[in-house]
Amino acid sequence: MSIPALDVRTVSKHFAGVRALTDVSLELFPGEVHALVGENGAGKSTLIKVITGVYRPDDGEMHYLGEPAAFAHPRDAQTAGVSTIYQEINLVPMRSVAANLYLGREPVNRFGLIDFRRMHREAGELLAGYGITVDVRRRLGELGLGVQQMIAVARALSTEARVVIMDEPTSSLEPREVDLLLDVVALLRRRQIAVLYVTHKLDEVFRICDRVTVLRDGRVAHTGPVTGTSRLRLVATMLGRDIDQIRRHGATTFGDHRPAATGTPVLRAEGLTRRPLLDGVSVEVHAGEVVGLAGLLGSGRTETAKAVFGADRLDEGAVTVDGGSARRWNPAAAIRSGIGMVPEDRKAEGIVGDLSVRDNIVLAALPRLTTAGFLSRRREDAIVDTFVRRLRIKITGPGQRVRELSGGNQQKVLLARMLCLHPRVLILDEPTRGIDVGAKAEIQALISELATLGLGVLLISSELEEVVEGAGRVLVLRDGALVAVLHDDEVSEARIMREIAQASEGGTA
Amino acid sequence: MTAVETTAATTGHRTVTGRLWWRPDRAGTPIVLALVLIVGSLVFGDSFASGRNLGNIALDSSYLLLIATGMTFVVLSGGIDLSVGSLLALSGVLTAYGAQWGTLTAVLLPLAVCGVIGLVNGLLIGTAGIAPFIVTLASLLFARGLAFAVADEGNKVHLIPADLALTRLGQARWLGLSAPVWFALVVFAAAVVVLNRTRFGQSTFAVGDNLEAAGLMGLPTARVRVLVYVVSALLTGIAGVLVAAQTQSGLPTIGEGRELEAIAAVVIGGTLLTGGAGSLAGTLAGVLLLKVIQNLINQVGTLTSYYQQVVSGTFLIVVVLIQSRLTRRRMR
Numbered sequence: 001m002s003i004p005a006l007d008v009r010t011v012s013k014h015f016a017g018v019r020a021l022t023d024v025s026l027e028l029f030p031g032e033v034h035a036l037v038g039e040n041g042a043g044k045s046t047l048i049k050v051i052t053g054v055y056r057p058d059d060g061e062m063h064y065l066g067e068p069a070a071f072a073h074p075r076d077a078q079t080a081g082v083s084t085i086y087q088e089i090n091l092v093p094m095r096s097v098a099a100n101l102y103l104g105r106e107p108v109n110r111f112g113l114i115d116f117r118r119m120h121r122e123a124g125e126l127l128a129g130y131g132i133t134v135d136v137r138r139r140l141g142e143l144g145l146g147v148q149q150m151i152a153v154a155r156a157l158s159t160e161a162r163v164v165i166m167d168e169p170t171s172s173l174e175p176r177e178v179d180l181l182l183d184v185v186a187l188l189r190r191r192q193i194a195v196l197y198v199t200h201k202l203d204e205v206f207r208i209c210d211r212v213t214v215l216r217d218g219r220v221a222h223t224g225p226v227t228g229t230s231r232l233r234l235v236a237t238m239l240g241r242d243i244d245q246i247r248r249h250g251a252t253t254f255g256d257h258r259p260a261a262t263g264t265p266v267l268r269a270e271g272l273t274r275r276p277l278l279d280g281v282s283v284e285v286h287a288g289e290v291v292g293l294a295g296l297l298g299s300g301r302t303e304t305a306k307a308v309f310g311a312d313r314l315d316e317g318a319v320t321v322d323g324g325s326a327r328r329w330n331p332a333a334a335i336r337s338g339i340g341m342v343p344e345d346r347k348a349e350g351i352v353g354d355l356s357v358r359d360n361i362v363l364a365a366l367p368r369l370t371t372a373g374f375l376s377r378r379r380e381d382a383i384v385d386t387f388v389r390r391l392r393i394k395i396t397g398p399g400q401r402v403r404e405l406s407g408g409n410q411q412k413v414l415l416a417r418m419l420c421l422h423p424r425v426l427i428l429d430e431p432t433r434g435i436d437v438g439a440k441a442e443i444q445a446l447i448s449e450l451a452t453l454g455l456g457v458l459l460i461s462s463e464l465e466e467v468v469e470g471a472g473r474v475l476v477l478r479d480g481a482l483v484a485v486l487h488d489d490e491v492s493e494a495r496i497m498r499e500i501a502q503a504s505e506g507g508t509a
Numbered sequence: 510m511t512a513v514e515t516t517a518a519t520t521g522h523r524t525v526t527g528r529l530w531w532r533p534d535r536a537g538t539p540i541v542l543a544l545v546l547i548v549g550s551l552v553f554g555d556s557f558a559s560g561r562n563l564g565n566i567a568l569d570s571s572y573l574l575l576i577a578t579g580m581t582f583v584v585l586s587g588g589i590d591l592s593v594g595s596l597l598a599l600s601g602v603l604t605a606y607g608a609q610w611g612t613l614t615a616v617l618l619p620l621a622v623c624g625v626i627g628l629v630n631g632l633l634i635g636t637a638g639i640a641p642f643i644v645t646l647a648s649l650l651f652a653r654g655l656a657f658a659v660a661d662e663g664n665k666v667h668l669i670p671a672d673l674a675l676t677r678l679g680q681a682r683w684l685g686l687s688a689p690v691w692f693a694l695v696v697f698a699a700a701v702v703v704l705n706r707t708r709f710g711q712s713t714f715a716v717g718d719n720l721e722a723a724g725l726m727g728l729p730t731a732r733v734r735v736l737v738y739v740v741s742a743l744l745t746g747i748a749g750v751l752v753a754a755q756t757q758s759g760l761p762t763i764g765e766g767r768e769l770e771a772i773a774a775v776v777i778g779g780t781l782l783t784g785g786a787g788s789l790a791g792t793l794a795g796v797l798l799l800k801v802i803q804n805l806i807n808q809v810g811t812l813t814s815y816y817q818q819v820v821s822g823t824f825l826i827v828v829v830l831i832q833s834r835l836t837r838r839r840m841r
Contacts, residue, residue, distance in 0.1 A: 092718035113706040
């Protein structure tokens with residue numbers, strides 16, 4: 001085989017004692033489309049950032065076109081011929097299409113002034129080469145995301161790129177736009193460019209990629225040709241599961257209480273649609289039931305949770321609690337109706353670190369604790385005291401800042417915040433991520449306990465065993481659509497992985 | 510491969526306007542300006558539409574145009590420059606102070622000092638990453654203080670000798686318009702070319718539009734953000750020299766609130782306060798609109814000049830309201 005365009009050799013990277021990458025090696029050959037897959041926190045973004053010079057590796061080295069290379073800045077990587085197309089389109093939306101293609105290297109006339117006529121002509125020709133016909137004088141922001149993504153690709157390539165890194169380029173595209181983008185990727189392969197294609201969509205891996213590398217917990221879990229790799233094997237590798245021997249009931253501390261779903265559901269969400277991320281997902285949760293949401297990263301788990309909670313605007317779909325709904329479905333209406341949610345990203349969406357434990361817990365309940373606009377500290381303390389004892393939150397006192405607590409205790413504070421609203425249904429998005437083993441066990445036990453007391457729980461977790469052992473019923477999502485509803489005995493890790501690994505309709509391989 | 514011409518229409522991006530050169534937020538101000546001019550001429554007749562009065566408006570506008578031109582660069586880059594009012598005074602005082610050594614010193618001293626202050630502003634903002642509001646608020650205080658110090662706490666008014674070349678140049682008239690008007694127009698024309706036809710100008714837009722993306726596209730974002738403050742300070746410096754030459758003196762008290770007037774002119778001219786979109790032509794229209802309204806209110810003998818601020822404030826709110834609505838629609 002020819003020499004690799006990019007050769008990453010045993011690269012390691014730590015952040016504050018946490019190993020983000022351990023001995024990761026990756027070879028990218030000219031004319032190859034190489035898939036990089038892995039779940040959240042597997043190290044995909046860290047690897048890209050090490051390659052493009054955002055981070056410097058602690059250990060290991062990189063060779064580019066056969067020569068040792070270390071980029072100090074993304075700009076250096078780009079100049080050398082390693083272009084990155086980011087997930088969020090990094091262009092300037094208020095400038096014209098042509099300006100976006102040529103910013104920083106506009107053609108100039110002999111007075112040093114920009115030659116717009118030439119720039120527009122060349123921009124048009126450049127895009128035509130990728131099958132895009134668009135008025136290059138239009139504002140970029142007026143165009144569809146698919147075209148914008150393609151323009152980002154065109155810009156990346158017009159700098160004589162030898163290696164192109166695409167970070168989940170299709171995550172916000174419509175199916176038709178995805179087709180176009182994949183055509184362009186095929187074109188890159190024909191032009192002998194090495195493509196590192198980061199994705200969480202299995203269909204795309206099997207459709208256009210030649211080889212695949214799976215990262216898990218910062219290590220390479222698998223690398224090899226796509227042909228000959230089964231989807232199931234790929235999913236199992238990503239999730240860190242050995243399909244031959246799956247443990248049954250061991251690592252988690254959920255109770256055995258799993259009532260059958262009977263009667264009318266407390267929560268009923270129907271046909272939740274938010275294009276292109278969510279496509280007609282329906283969810284029902286009964287009182288006392290834990291319903292699991294399973295699927296790969298980007299399959300629509302969090303989107304479903306947010307849709308139920310009214311946090312995102314929907315194209316279609318309706319949510320009812322006890323048969324009632326609100327004219328405008330938003331988080332305030334959801335809370336009023338009896339839905340509580342503990343979001344995925346504690347720091348960004350939940351905890352107010354500088355406030356005390358007391359303030360964090362009563363935050364959402366404030367409207368109910370005031371008399372004529374004044375807060376009653378006594379009533380606040382009574383509530384806080386109840387939950388601190390009930391959830392066994394370890395604090396020095398209600399005045400302690402939440403920032404000082406461990407991840408597990410922060411999570412409990414968030415739970416307490418939702419519970420003091422007396423919800424009928426609780427949505428938990430990755431409730432045990434990033435917390436230590438002991439706290440994890442406590443929270444899992446707590447979830448079962450809450451369900452026993454009659455609360456409906458919608459549990460989202462990227463850890464399969466948590467879903468399998470915690471939930472009585474599991475909904476499997478793939479590419480934003482509900483693909484399976486598993487009951488009682490059907491719920492197993494193997495079954496969930498099989499459902500995830502199924503080819504979508506229209507997908508090849 | 511398939512053509513994607515139709516994609517824009519189908520993905521929910523409502524197209525406000527197809528082309529860059531015809532946009533309602535840009536065309537609005539010139540139309541209002543034209544209306545105000547017509548109404549002014551009809552109501553006040555010759556006392557408004559006389560060559561003498563219009564010449565006065567032009568002279569009055571020329572200083573603001575210089576300052577607002579620099580401010581346009583700053584605002585387009587996503588920043589703000591509060592120091593220009595104080596810099597105007599400092600430049601004027603330094604001109605008068607430097608006049609004792611001749612015209613060359615009288616011009617170069619204020620420009621050099623303004624250039625350095627602009628450079629420091631720029632470095633603190635573009636390189637050290639401190640908020641523009643804070644940095645230029647500090648230099649607003651600094652420059653005003655320096656102006657008073659040079660003028661001995663305002664006790665001493667430096668005068669520019671009448672026979673100095675600077676005085677004759679500053680008070681010259683050509684084709685019925687005063688010298689500052691011509692200076693302002695030449696500088697403005699040069700700025701239009703720089704903004705629209707150079708990489709620096711194009712990068713200024715890009716930096717204000719999406720700083721992170723501009724950096725990832727390989728643009729020298731720090732250099733651009735430093736330079737816009739140098740441009741702003743230098744153009745204000747020129748305005749200060751011209752004011753001093755006109756009045757033959759340097760007063761440390763002038764220019765108070767000018768920074769807000771300049772920002773108002775820029776925003777009324779359709780430049781987004783958040784940066785990334787706007788035009789110098791709009792700024793010109795904004796400057797003229799403010800000054801014409803001021804003149805018209807002075808024509809009505811019964812109204813004090815404070816009403817001018819009432820009207821300017823109202824205009825500002827209307828324009829910003831329209832802008833935010835347009836932007837919101839565009840971003841959808």
